[in-house]
Structure formats: C-alpha cells, structure tokens
Amino acid sequence: MTTASGISQVAVDRFVAAERERFLSCNPKSVALAERARHSLYGGVPMHWMADWSTPVPLFVERAKGARFFDVDGHEYVDFCLGDTGTMFGHSPDPVARALAEQAGNGLTTMLPGEDAVVCGELLAQRFGLPYWQVTATATDSNRYVLRWARAITQRKTLLVFDGCYHGTVDDVMVRHRDGQTVHRSGLVGQAYDLTEHSRAIPFNDVEALEAALAQGDVCALLCEPAMTNIGMVLPDPGFMQKCRELTRKYGSLLIIDETHTISTDIGGCTRLWGLEPDFFVVGKPIAGGVPCGIFGCSAEMATAMTRARQRASEESHGHGHSGMGTTLSANALAMHCMRANLEQVMTQAAYDHMLPLAARLAEGFRQLIGKHELNWSVTELGARCEFQFCATPPRTGAEAEAAFHDELQMALHLYLINRGILITPFHNMTLCCPSTTAADVDRLIATLDQALTELLAIPGARE
Template sequence: MIDRARLAELTAREQRTFLERNPRSRAAYDRAEHLFGQVPMTWMNKKAGAFPLYLAEARGNRVTDIDGNVYLDFALGDTGAMGGHSPAPVVDAVQRRIGDSGGVTTMMPTEDAEWVGAELSRRFGLDVWSFSLTATDANRWAIRLVRALTGRSKILFHSYSYHGSVDESLIVVGADGEGTSRPGNVGAPVDVTLTSRVAEINDLDGLERQLAHGDVAAVLIEPALTNIGIVLPDPGYHEGVRELTRRHGALLIIDETHTFSAGPGGATKAWGLEPDVLVIGKAIAGGVPSGAYGLTREIADRVLGRTDLGLIDMGGVGGTLAGSPLSIAATRATLEHVLTDAAFTGMIEVADHYTDGVRRLFERFGLPWTISQLGARAEYRFVSPAPRNGTESDAAADAELEDFLHLYLTNRGILLTPFHNMALMSPVTTRDDVDAHLAVLEQALAELTA
C-alpha cells in the first residue's frame, strides 16, 4: 500500500532537514576519532539520520541536544529512564550519597539494601534478592545458579527474546524448527546450540519438544517479547509454560527488564506468574546502573546449602561494584518515590490514550498496521494481524518505513526508541504530550499516503 518511490523522496527530504537542524551534532560525530564506531557504545549508531544526536541536557520527558533542539522523549533510554530523566528524588539520593554521606563504592552493605529487597518482594513475590549493575549480569549469574542446582547444561529461550548480551540467549528458531545462532551474533565463544535451546513464544508444543531432551536447567523468558516489537502471550500460554517446566524438571526464570512497564510488579504481578527466579534491571534505579535477581526461598536455601559453590569469592556470580551504596540509594529512591503504584496507574492511562490514538490513525488512513500495548509502553508494527511470535515479528520489519517515520518525528521534536517503534510513558508524560506526538504522526501518515 506504500508508494516506495514517494517514500524514498520523503525520506531524502527529511534527511536534508535533519542535516540542517543538527550541525553541531554532525561536527561532534565527525570529530570522534578515538571512539570505536565514533560513539561511546556501538549501538548508538542505530539511527535514522546520518549521525546520532548529541545530548546537552534531559529533564523529565524532555531532551535537549547540543544544537538546542528540544524533544518530547518517548524513548526514555529504551526503558532505562522509565521514571523520567533525572527525577528529583533520585538526584537527591545520589547527591546525598556522593556528597553528604560519601562512600560510592566500599564493598560494605547499607541498610537501604534490605528496604529495596523487601520492596521488590512486595512487588514481584520472590523472597530474597541479590544485586548487579545490569540485567545482563543478573541473567548471567542466575544462569550459573540454575545450572549448579540442576546439573543440567542448557537454557531455553524464546526466539528473538531480549536478555541483554547474554551469550546463551543469542539463539533463534531456524528454518528447520531447531535452534541456530541469531544473525549478527559477534564472536560467540561456542556454538550457541551447545548451551541453549529455543522455542517460539506461544508455541507450547515446540517448548515441550525442547524440554523433552531432559537437558534444560531453566526456561529463561520475557513474559512478552519486547525488543522485536511487542509480542503478547496468548491466553493460557504462561500457565502452560509453568506446567511444562515443572513436569520436565526445569526451573523458570522471568526477565522483567522491559516488561516492568506492565505495572509496579511487572507482568509477574499483573498476570499472576510463578517464577523460581526473576531478573530486572535498567529502570529500577532511575537511570543509575543497577540490576537485581530474586529467588524463591526454596531455591535460595538449596543454593546456600551447597558447600561446593564459590558464592563468596571467585564463583562467577558477583561484581565489585554490584550492590554499591550509590546504586542501592538510587534504587530505593526510584521505587519509593518515582515508579510507585500510583505512578504506574497514571502512566498506563496515558499509554491507553496513545494506543487508542495511533489505532484510530491507522484506521483513518487505511493502513494495515497494528499496535500492541504492554502497560506503559506501546509499539506499532507494519503488519496485520499482529505477529504471534518472534520470527513473524522479525519478518514484519520494514527499515525504510521505520527510518522515514523516525526522521519525520525527530525533525518535529518527537523521539521514539531508535531500535524500533516503541513509545514509553514516564510518570511526567501527559495526554497533551501524547496528542503532540499523534499530531505529528498524523502529518507523516497524510504525506505518506497522499
């Protein structure tokens, strides 16, 4: 339904506008001779324009670049800034820890950690918690624990799921229905099929076939796919997953790093899930690096009862900066004052307004596209009906359309997550902000379909 020649023409126009609006960002990028890929982290090169925008400041859900352009930010650090940029309670807590109290890194616990652990237990239901600096590390350490407990070597994932840069997770379902390395996997230490198994979300038969091999220590999944477009579970899917894992002697790890948007206790609380281990990161510390994994009391007792595991020294399940006074202070401030139960209620209401508005625009312009919502986040895909698994969602990608829409929105002061078409609501995002976004999207679709 899209005239590709017109799409290319419009994209070229937006590229020219992008260059005109951002001379300082372009110059900064051109000067970056000592950075790998010209950026602090190579994923910052995921951009629709010819170069990334350079940050000057960010507050709440507003970002200003070094050219002075101000943006409504619906990316919010791809969930890392779900509480908004530099929320005052987090800033205050960090300043107290750095300034008044001192002691950013001491290798000593603080009393805040118990408060955070209790609050995470209230929200997610897991009994005891351990901290990291990223969800990637929390996933790695959880994987080590479940392997030690079960004596099994493999971890089972959803195809096209997202668990950071965990080596084992970079596996997808191949054309033959079996696992294969995800395209683009960089320097894998071993063939991923030696460490992992994979099944599509919403395919209980496929999950059971993989579990039947008897070598799966744990199923490690997102409750819904989030980094390949939002793919929601079918009714009854998670009940089936839990029944199959128990029947086949595998543990269940739920990664809530992105699905935390579903509510104050993530999808685990909202949907009544029963994991043995739960992993979370990114958003819980208001942008300060932090992650955590929670264990049921039974699992924790089994691990602590083992005398052969190096849990205190060099067992591969810890980091010097993990659970630092700074990250724990930021986590407490975020959970206690920013991403509260009441805040989630408001965020989800604003996301409802966004989803309804986008859906009406698709209907108005006769576009066979869909939008899926997961609490405070929503994402559209250029296909209808919505994909039911990761492979379908990957096949629905349209880089040309995505680049055009991202450029069009960016040139008019709206930022979406650069990796996909995700919009996330923070506690300070308003319906007026959403309406501003919808107005620009409407302009884009009108030009695209004219």
C-alpha cells in the first residue's frame, strides 16, 4: 500500500525497524533510565507526552547550550526543536543564565513588583505596540485570563477559534470543526461539560465562515494565531488576518492574537509586521528565555473596559470575590529579572537578522530535496521556522494540514535524524533556527534528511 505521502507503508515499517534497533543499541543509559523511571513516573516521564516522540524509549538529556544538547549517553545533537519554541533563542542564553544567578540570592517570589516589572512593561509596549501589560506563568494562563476579560467586557459568552488551533490547554479551545459543526477535540480526557455550548470552531482562511460565525452576535472574541503552527504550519491567505480585524470590529467582537509560536517571525511578531491591531496580544514560552513566563497586552480602550468590568463585578458581588485570574507565582521576581534580560540582550533585532536567513536557507534545501527525490510534498515557511509537509501544495486549513499527516513516516524520519544527532520538532516536521544555529548546522540537516530519503526510497517497493 502506498500512502498519501507517496511512500509505501511496508517500506516505512522496514526502515523504522532498523532505526529502532540502532537507537536501543546506541543509548544504553537512556534505556536504563527509562526502565528505572517507569516505577515512579507515570508513563516513565514527568509529563506523559514526553513519551510520544519517535524514539522507542525516551531520550534523556544531560545538558543543553545554544543550538545543541547532549544526552546521558554522551551524544551531541543539533537542536532544531528548541523546546518547541520555549528556547527559541537557544538553550541557556548567557544573559539569562546570568540573570538567574543574580536573582537566585535576591528572592524568587514575593507577590510584589520590582523595577524589573516596570522595565519589562516599557519594553513590551515599545516592541509590540500595545500600551498595557500583565504577566502570567504560561501562555495558557494568558489566554485563559484574556478570555475572561473578553467575556466580561463584551457580556458575551461564545469564543470563536480556528479548526486545528493551538492556544495551550485552555478548555474552551479544545474543539474542532467537523462537517460544518463544532465538536470536541478527539482524545480529550476528563471533559465534564459540553464545550460546544460556548465555543465555536471554523476553518482557517474561510472569510465566509468567519463572517457567518461573527454575525450571530454572540461571539466575545476571535482567539487566533496569525499563522497556524501546531496542526502543521498553515499560512494566512493575503489579507485574511486584516479581514479578521475588520469583521470582529463590524460585529462587536474582540480580536486576540496569540503569538506564542509566530513570534519567531519578527521582533514585533506578525502583529507589528502585518499591522494586525489586536485588542489583546499573547506570548508565552520564549519571552523569558526559557524560564516559565507568559504575558498579555491590551489596547488603551481595553484597559478602560477592563476597569469598568472589574467595577461591575465588584458591585454585583458587593465588593467581595475573586476575578478568577492570577496564580501566586505569576510575575515572580525570578521570571521578571530573566524576561528583562531576554528582552534587552537576547531577543534582539540582531538575533532575528541571524535566524531568518538560515531558516530561508533550510526551507530552500527542503524544496530541493523534494524535487530531487520526486516527492509530492511541499514546504511552508514563516520567519525563523519552516516545515516540510506530505502534500503537494501548502495547506490552507487545519483540516488540509491534518489530512497530510503520515505519523509513521514522520516518526521514522525523525528517529533517523535523532540517531545521527539532529532533533526537529515532534508530531510534525517543523524546524526552528536560533541565534546559535549555523549554516553548517542547516546543511547538515539537509544532507542527513537527503541520506534518509535515499535509503528509504531504495527499499524494494517503496514507491509501489
């Protein structure tokens, strides 16, 4: 049987079997740790999805720096995953490492602000163009809190998202679009109430569906990435994001832009690059250089509306209650000091000037490989990240991106790369370049993937 990727399942199975044997033979310490871990960690890992990589047992890391990490068996890897954007500017950047050491002896969390908070607010406003900011522990928290604000401000309950979106683990976004209806995301564990009552999912790049959803008059906000990145990369059609802004304003809904992944596009994100003018703006993962931290910004109009919403809630509760937002560790002193260092010294224009051309070089290398091996695949490129996808043309919707998935082939190629010291983002074929990535690293990834495809396609019946 030949899959949609153009490569037979039999060939993929033979290919991956040899790579699994190679991994187990070359990584005895990881194998031993995996056996030890299964007695104390659920699934043998501290978070269950860490067992979902392509390796037959988890790959245990010893240390990481810049664009590289080392496993417990002493192997060195070039890292194009970078913590799935969490370390977008490289592992342990020197300024952030110094900030960690500086703050370690000066208090980690106090529930009170310091000067770092003021400086960070000023830097964020300057960079992203929104005047007011709040700091959370993760982007999930930021999205959850912004959704509360949107519902309080508009006095509407329904959240609108795009099918295949990624906004962390906010309950309200765990929906998909199927046959014209909003349904629960498959595999959702322990969901106690019907998310479709107050969440609506529509296809990305579908202006007609967007207007129809907003025209119902019950949507508090459209929460979206300016380009989809988790279902496989999906870029907006020309003018689509501007249409999102136009239509949300027309129908009285707010626009929330989540740039937790797309911040790799530009120092001001797609928001500044494309002039998106959101009501709220969210970033998480990389904003503090890998230290857990999230932020959200808002316009002056939203800040005024937030104050009115708080006053209304206070009056309704007779002055007592809880906003439902904030955790004790939000905006802790350690995170604030690291975010300041990251914004001032790491997340710079010079960093982007280094990253973006390398990603373009990598994307072009992928295209040449696809042509060389006569594969009906495509490449999607956005700033410092790119992805090769098992479809002839880049997908326009989450459903199209998902239809191009071939999990077994993807995992086989990933395992081949890992066995030769290269890591790319799991679950799809996305790569990210950081300030420590070199042209030689990019060329090595291209050459190794070329070798993988050559070996795979040489298996008898691979193209049958």
